[in-house]
Amino acid sequence: MKLNSEQVKRTMMQMEAEVLPEDHPAIARLNSVFGDHTYFVDRSGLKVLEPADTRDIEGQTGEVVSLADWSDASLTSLRPHEPEPTGVIVVLEPSKH
Secondary structure (H helix, E strand, C coil), X not given: XXXXXXXXXXXXXXXXXEECCCCCCCHHHHHHHHCCCCCEEECCEEEEXXXXXXXXXXCEEEEEEEEEEECCCCCCCEEEEXXXXXXXXXXXXXXXX
16 A cells, blocks of 8 residues: 555554655565555565554554565565465544544
């Protein structure tokens, strides 16, 4: 899912990751492979958020999904794999009430 700037800010407060900027050279390739998303990288690899249906959390949420793992110790090369839900839920927009 593509996040707006406020959603990115909220996500960054809830998970230790860096967002890949829209002008990053890898974004066009990532979009062609995985679709139009806001991409994050962390110590374990490449992540995106997918809409989450959570009944116990009010507001809009997203689940962190892993798309690729680092293939080297210097964190410079990614090895893609099938999307794997991580079970981590991020609150993107709290409930309005």
